[in-house]
Amino acid sequence: MELKIPPINGIYYQWQKGDTFDSVAAEFETDPVEILGWGGNKFDLTNPQVEPGSYVMVPDGKRAFQQWIVPIIPRGAAGVSTGMYGGGACPGGYEGGAYGTGSFIWPTVNHTISGNDYWSGHLALDIGAALGEPISASDSGVIVFAGWSTGGYGNAVAIDHGNGYQTLYAHLNSVSVRCGQSVSQGQNIGYGGSTGNSTGPHLHFEIRFQGGFVSPWYVLPAP
Numbered sequence: 003m004e005l006k007i008p009p010i011n012g013i014y015y016q017w018q019k020g021d022t023f024d025s026v027a028a029e030f031e032t033d034p035v036e037i038l039g040w041g042g043n044k045f046d047l048t049n050p051q052v053e054p055g056s057y058v059m060v061p062d063g064k065r066a067f068q069q070w071i072v073p074i075i076p077r078g079a080a081g082v083s084t085g086m087y088g089g090g091a092c093p094g095g096y097e098g099g100a101y102g103t104g105s106f107i108w109p110t111v112n113h114t115i116s117g118n119d120y121w122s123g124h125l126a127l128d129i130g131a132a133l134g135e136p137i138s139a140s141d142s143g144v145i146v147f148a149g150w151s152t153g154g155y156g157n158a159v160a161i162d163h164g165n166g167y168q169t170l171y172a173h174l175n176s177v178s179v180r181c182g183q184s185v186s187q188g189q190n191i192g193y194g195g196s197t198g199n200s201t202g203p204h205l206h207f208e209i210r211f212q213g214g215f216v217s218p219w220y221v222l223p224a225p
């Protein structure tokens with residue numbers, strides 16, 4: 003079986019009616035020649051045509067980083083509004099609570115990727131997680147988001163580890179923690195699912211450090 007993982011950095015773009023190679027290249031800050039020349043796109047170079055709705059690889063294409071719509075919420079600071087971010091938004095202002103150990107564990111039983119790996123277009127790992135599978139805290143900390151999130155994440159949990167790190171767990175079927183609660187590393191925080199913008203059960207797992215995104219591969223133990 004042939005792997006479908008693109009061997010280069012880039013973006014799979016769904017072609018829209020009215021798109022041209024020039025317009026798509028401009029949108030992703032690359033050159034039309036790069037798109038036309040990528041062999042995997044299998045264009046007839048004598049008369050390249052793309053059907054609207056089909057996917058095209060844009061090598062080295064750049065798009066705005068996927069940013070979680072809820073900003074970093076340090077535990078002691080004011081939270082975010084439920085109106086803007088969904089019912090899971092926490093009011094914030096938590097004093098004390100659990101602190102991270104400084105090391106992280108896999109939040110899932112399986113240590114396999116299911117969907118997107120971490121790359122410039124997806125600042126998270128999609129980890130294999132069955133519907134209803136227990137999801138656990140990757141490190142100890144305080145819950146700063148717990149419940150429905152607007153913007154594609156579905157039911158989500160975010161933990162502030164108190165050491166600059168936060169972790170985010172999205173597409174959960176259900177959430178088993180509440181705002182401001184302290185959790186220990188390995189403690190259950192919810193159950194795997196496919197809520198929000200998701201095509202099947204998996205865990206979308208993000209690690210942030212002082213507002214930036216960190217590849218989970220750098221901090222998780224080897225699978």
Ligand SMILES: [Zn+2]
Pocket residue numbers: 117118124126127128205206207
């Ligand atoms: Zn994801």
